[in-house]
Amino acid sequence: MNWFFFTTASSFLILVGCQRPAERLPILSKSREVEGKVVYDQIPDFEFIGQDSNRVTNATFAGKAYVADFFFTSCPTICPVMTRNMLKIYERFQDSTQLLLLSHTIDPRRDTVGRLRQYAQNLGVRSDKWFFVTGNKDEIYDIADDYFNVVIEDPTLPAGFDHSGRFVLVDPQRHIRAYCQGTDSAAVEKFMEAIETLLDEI
Amino acid sequence: MKSKVLLFLFSLCFFFFDCESNRHQQGEILYLNFCASCHMDDGTGLAGNIPPLAQSDYVSQNQGRLACIIRYGMEGEVVVNGKTYQNPMAGIPQLSEFEIANIINYVNQAWGNDYGYLPMNVVRDGLEECRE
Numbered sequence: 282m283n284w285f286f287f288t289t290a291s292s293f294l295i296l297v298g299c300q301r302p303a304e305r306l307p308i309l310s311k312s313r314e315v316e317g318k319v320v321y322d323q324i325p326d327f328e329f330i331g332q333d334s335n336r337v338t339n340a341t342f343a344g345k346a347y348v349a350d351f352f353f354t355s356c357p358t359i360c361p362v363m364t365r366n367m368l369k370i371y372e373r374f375q376d377s378t379q380l381l382l383l384s385h386t387i388d389p390r391r392d393t394v395g396r397l398r399q400y401a402q403n404l405g406v407r408s409d410k411w412f413f414v415t416g417n418k419d420e421i422y423d424i425a426d427d428y429f430n431v432v433i434e435d436p437t438l439p440a441g442f443d444h445s446g447r448f449v450l451v452d453p454q455r456h457i458r459a460y461c462q463g464t465d466s467a468a469v470e471k472f473m474e475a476i477e478t479l480l481d482e483i
Numbered sequence: 484m485k486s487k488v489l490l491f492l493f494s495l496c497f498f499f500f501d502c503e504s505n506r507h508q509q510g511e512i513l514y515l516n517f518c519a520s521c522h523m524d525d526g527t528g529l530a531g532n533i534p535p536l537a538q539s540d541y542v543s544q545n546q547g548r549l550a551c552i553i554r555y556g557m558e559g560e561v562v563v564n565g566k567t568y569q570n571p572m573a574g575i576p577q578l579s580e581f582e583i584a585n586i587i588n589y590v591n592q593a594w595g596n597d598y599g600y601l602p603m604n605v606v607r608d609g610l611e612e613c614r615e
Contacts, residue, residue, distance in 0.1 A: 354532075354570070355570070355571070357520065357521060357573055358520050359520065361520060361521045361523070361529045361532070361533055362520060362523070364529055364532075365523065365529055365530075368530060399569075400532060402531070403530065403531025403532045404529075404530050404531050404532065405530060405531060
C-alpha cells in the first residue's frame, strides 16, 4: 500500500513537473552592481547595412526579440549548417511579428551588399524579417564579443576565419536571454523553445 | 548440434552486416568529414545556395565528372533539378582517387539514391581528363 502511494505520488509529481508552464528565461548578459542594484550589460548601439542597402540599427529591432549570429557566405565549414538551422528558426517563427533574425558577415570584404542580397534571395527569405548585414569590419568583430561570439581572422585556415557559431537570443531590452551552438540541431530545437518562452513574455 | 546452429546463425549475421551496413563505410566517413558541412548529412544541400546530392539529376547524369569536381572544385553556374546555383565549391586535393571513388559510390546509394556503381577505372579516366 505504501509502495502504491509512493509510485502514484511520484508519477503525479513528474507529470506536474513536465507540464508546469516554463519559467522566465534568465538574463545572461554580464552584470555589475551600481549603487546596490544589479545592472546588466546591453547590446551596444550599432549601425550596419542590410541586404536591401538599408541602414540596420538597434531601432530596427525596437520592441522586438531577435536572434543574432555571425557567418560568411563562402564559409566551407560550419556556416551552411548554421544557416540551415537559422532557416528552421525563420520558418517556425515566420508569422510572429515579435521575432527578427540578424546575420552578420565576418567577411565584409567579399560579402558585399549584393552578395548578401543574392544569398538571402536564394534562401527565399523576407528582407524585413531576416537581416543580412555588412559594415565596418572592426565594428562587426567588436560587437561579436557582445553577442558571446568569438571571431578571429586567421590566414592559416583554408577559409581565413575562425569563429564560434553561436545563436544568441536578444530581448527588447537588449539583454541576452538564451544562446546555443548553431551547428547542433538538438540544441537549436531547445533554443526554439526558449524563443517561445521569451515571446510569451513580451 | 545446438552450438552448430548458433555458429551458423552467427556467421550469417556477419555475412549480412558485411554486405549491407559496411558497404560504403569509408565513403560515408569521408563524405561526413569533407562534404557534409556544405551538402549536409542528408545530402539536401542548403536552400538555393548549395545544390543537393540526394535525388539530384546532376549527380545521376554527370557520373563521369564527379571525380574532377571533388578533386578540383567547381565554379560558375550549375543547374540542379531545375534550379541554378552559383556559389563556387573548393576542391579537395588531398583525397586519393580511391577515396574519391568511395565517396561517389557512397553518394550514389545514400539517402534513397540509386545511381549505380561507378568503377575505379571510370574515376581514373575522369581524373585524367581534367588534369590538364
